[in-house]
Amino acid sequence: MRCTVFGTGYLGATHAACMAELGHEVMGVDVDPSKISKLEVGEVPFYEPGLQDMLQRNVDSGRLSFSTSYEEAVGFADLHFIAVGTPQRRGEYAADLTQLLSVVDRLAPLLTEPAVLVGKSTVPVGTAEMIAERARKLAPVGGALEIAWSPEFLREGFAVQDTLTPDRLVIGLASGLSGRAEDLLRKVYQKLIDEEVPIIITDLATAELSKSAANAFLATKISFINAISEICEPAGANVSDLANILGLDPRIGRSFLTSGLGFGGGCLPKDIRALMARAGELGASEALHSLREVDSINMRRRTKMVELARHACGGSVLGARLAVLGAAFKARSDDVRDSPALSVAGQLQLEGAAVSIFDPQAMDNARRVFPTLNYATNSFEACERADAVLVLTEWSEFKDLDPSELATTVRSRVVLDGRQCLEQARWEDAGWRYLAMGLPTINR
Template sequence: GTPQSKTSDGADLTFLVAATEALLPHLASGAVVVGKSTVPVGTVDMLQGVLAGRPDVQLGWNPEFLRQGTAVKDSLVPDRLVYGVAGGRAAAFNPRTGAPRAVTAALDAVYEPLLNAGIPRLVCNFATAELIKSAANAYLATKVSFINAISELCDASGADVAELSEAMGMDPRIGSRYMHAGLGFGGGCLPKDIRSLRSQAAALGVDPVNHWMGVVDAINIRQRTRTVSLAAELCGGGLCGRAVTVLGASFKPETDDIRDSPALDVAARLAAAGAHVTVTDPKAVNHAWLRYPQLRFEASTPRALEGAELVLLLTEWDEYRRFSPALAGGLVRRRVILDARNVLDAAAWQAEGWVVRCLGTNAGAGAGVTEAGLTGMRNS
């Protein structure tokens, strides 16, 4: 994807421009060049300037909709195909417009098996193609931040966000996907895409989108702050000197990607508050320590749990969902867990003597935990 600028919320197009310039000497007459990165509106117009010396070269935009951990499947069985061409749909099928027709024909040839399988195709103008991916990610991020904001309301009111989101998801107008409350989103796409969209909106004077994306981003970051505050609460009010184990380092399961990882951000905040933090993860340990040298990393989950006074589940790997609460209870010093992804069977863990705290649910027995309240939950 296109990286975020180091000095602003906008996109850094340096590499994209350099790649386009590097292509120029190698392009045959009549070549079709197609971009796939998520880019701000106006990027294709700018690249056409780079290609101005080659009027025979045709430019198109074909945004990808790949998810981390399922990219191969998303490539082979996409939800839709989007072609951005000069002049949009009308030009693409007008026999008098050569360039748009050439781009459309080239992409149809590439995607022939998918088109024959019934995958829908949308042909649009450049601005629409540039905006589609950012708008899609912004909507998904909005759903996540919405249910996370509601989870805080549930905590304050005594409602259960898991039951609430289940009921909401039964409404076909809403759906259940991206409606699971928890620590929030991270990774290399959603955070930078909503910030890029915000930057574009600000530049174009569209204040509602600028403000809206700012709120979505702020709610997402607030979930991390809430998690650290709850961790301190579960340690009697302070984290200094506490042995804390964090389950998960990658930004989501089934990947080793730690870009803007909510789990590692929370772990770093816990360490900054004075906790002795051990992080474990099935895939990300071998390189996460390079980015977070202040944290201790342990590949083995049982070893990571040894002596813990508080456990936080921050990335919802299946192995953590399935981990035996009885086994875990024999390893830790205090049977207290903060499930910031709301994925554990809280009743099963409580049956083994654990204090369980979730975000936005009444699973737990977590709020207001004191040292006295933990008597009998320590292991000798």
């Protein structure tokens, strides 16, 4: 089949490359010429494991192309995915739909033949209906334009895997239409359907809510164990052991129950806030009042990590040399949007610490956000003469560090495990003082 993907950021570029990998002819469309020029030669402008090789392979095969021309896109296909960003609106909780509306307003007037628009972006419930009404008014084809919503469920660092072998496919459709949208999407996803990936056909509102609700639940689970962590410390309990106990309950499960610095990135924080904002607009704000506490607990983790660093340095970080290992909001990504690691590093610098930071992939992005921090070329350089080492992103290379070897570089053998990703006994056996949130206060 032929299809287009409007938006070539993290979601759009991944979706376009994966659709080509499934055998379709795909055109990615973006208004940013510099981004398109990189993609045309097979260069991915961000880090995502496995994407670079796959994109290059499909560009070379001719199945995947890129353009800045909406007119060219309309002539290329009549199935159009929209995968633009929906960031948090400045100064508000609500989602900013500017990019989404811009695509619709430019694309719809060009549609003179029956076409299907498929939303991939995460949007507030009710957006699809609004888009459908807006697009049909603008499109010469009128009612022959169908709108569907098929939200993405990608994890940064595993986006290729999650697109090519998803755990479910969700397709939201408007009632009373010809059914062409469902037919086309079933053909696009046929290989996945043949591999028995569960497919759920539902209405537009349910499809929109499915992504928001999933992210809200994950955020709640993360903040729950972090709230319990705050009880463990004064009680003398161990949050890691407690999480293992809870995780053995099949009703709960162990995933997302690791206490630590909390979540960040471009999805969970803004998506739960957008859901709260939309609930208020619908007169159902009390239904999601708990999400305010989820958000509050998550942001509080950063403050607590700064407090732990102060404690490790004798009550103040003024004049201390601190190594921060990690800048991306999570491992296997170069995304520093709302990064807890960078937030903590910046706060420590404001309190007078000399902060040296290293991340395997996110250094360039981090420099753009916090240009005043010191950036090292590797972990050992970052830790040189450090009074404390903070591990704030759970990269494998940080987990695999040799604590005995690292001890020859630092000034004080103090490590703060912000992600509960290090082997505590291994570090303590090497003479390190190991600190982490959620451990008994008396052991610090």
